Amino acid sequence: MAELRITDVRKAYGRVQALAGVNLTVRSGALMAVLGPSGSGKTTLLRCIAGFETPDEGEIRVDGHRVATADTSVPPERRRIAVVPQEGALFPHLSVLGNVAYGLDRAARRAGRAAAVLDLVGLSGFQDRMPHDLSGGQQQRVAVARALAPRPPVVLLDEPFNALDAALRAELRQDVWQALRADGATAVLVTHDQAEALSMADEVAVMRDGRIVQSGPPELLYHVPASPWVASFVGDAVWLPAVLDGGRARTPLGALPVVHSEGALPPGPLCVLLRPEQITLAPPGAAGAVAATVVRRDFYGHDAVLALRLADGTSMAARIFDPTAAPPAVGDEVTLRVHGTARPYPLGGHSDSPRDD
Known part of the structure; x- marks a missing residue:
């Protein structure tokens, strides 16, 4: 577990200001949902946290350690931040167990870490299956297990339920929530789905035009919205x-x-x-x-x-x-x-x- 702290982060692509001074703190072990319409800056923020983009200004710290500023950026592979993308992006030539164990060292493999996280996401007994033998929901569960396997300090979920039907989304997000809790992970969920954000997250940050316009517990955003726009967007x-x-x-x-x-x-x-x-x-x-x-x-x-x-x-x-x-x-x-x-x-x-x- 680790605290994630984002301070005055700005990022522009030419004349487009994707992030216009984002300040956000995710408590250790908490799940923060970043909610906003398309083009609000959610994905850019996630990419800056992961290390795929470098902020123009501001800094990002993980567990007190600076991982990104305008001048210095720790490479993604050294940040130990896991990303679960919209599509599972599994290795087609590896079994379920092989996919989950891919990033583990020898000691973790011997200790059975891959099997343990498969059990966390409800896929015990699926170790020998190949990705093409799995449903879309099962593939996303494997992607979550692979992300949790190395015990990263932060897990980033980039609209991971977007391609699933409504009933499967509801089931899977609850199972993923339980897996994150059981593993004690600090997590950031990027979504444009209000129900997803309100039902899963400890706190919700609402983005608009590259800024966070309100953040807090889901109940606060729903019952005490900071503006009419937030009120109409959140519910x-x-x-x-x-x-x-x-x-x-x-x-x-x-x-x-x-x-x-x-x-x-x-x-x-x-x-x-x-x-x-x-x-x-x-x-x-x-x-x-x-x-x-x-x-x-x-x-x-x-x-x-x-x-x-x-x-x-x-x-x-x-x-x-x-x-x-x-x-x-x-x-x-x-x-x-x-x-x-x-x-x-x-x-x-x-x-x-x-x-x-």
Whole structure:
């Protein structure tokens, strides 16, 4: 295990500023997910950590040792940082055991390290298989085992589940999470999948335009996003126009309690953030409930998402979880109630509006 510390790292390709001053610390033994849209700088950051690129400014330290600055760079093979790519990139002529044992010294091979990590990733008994005999998910498990085998201080995972179907992704990421935990690895997962980042990581760093715009535990990013853009990128968001009135916000869904921890809000128009699961169905005529019409229904089995329109034309979404009742149909009239608090943000002139990007 080792702490990874990135300080003011910048990297440009011609006029394109891929990294514009990245600061990030990954605690020893923790899994950090780096989340962001395409072109935000995630892959460039990973390549700088691995040693495939040299930063123009700043430094990178692993377990306190400087491995990269603008002037000096430890070669990738001497950093002992393992990379799991999007595709397993296994050696086709080697067995599963041969692939995993490839980077091990003689003592580690005799100690059975390769077989031990295969057991960690759920592939005990697959030692003699060839890569072409494996499914895509099994190949990725072998790639993870190969990365963990030499006990590297840091493991980098570059969207390793990207090519898998949804069900296999969910299963594999949990198995990989358990393997990383069991081996005590410090890991960085690069992904554009919000569910993947929130479900796997101890902490999440959100990147945009070469910068980290917020980092912290997944619950913090979801419930206390630093900006409307982060709120809309990390999960589904419902935005409502609002006017503050004491400790409440007057919105199309009624007067809602608000919570705001970043200092006083400036005067002017506001928007408030709700998550779709905060909007629930209420019995007809319930006190404080607001009428709406269902304009679309997306049923997922474990829940359903309703696209709704209020009488004043306001559109929003609600996520409902009652598995015992059929969701309302398109065209049905329903009544809505809000649970919990709303989070207000300045709207007029704000440089990071909910619809940005």
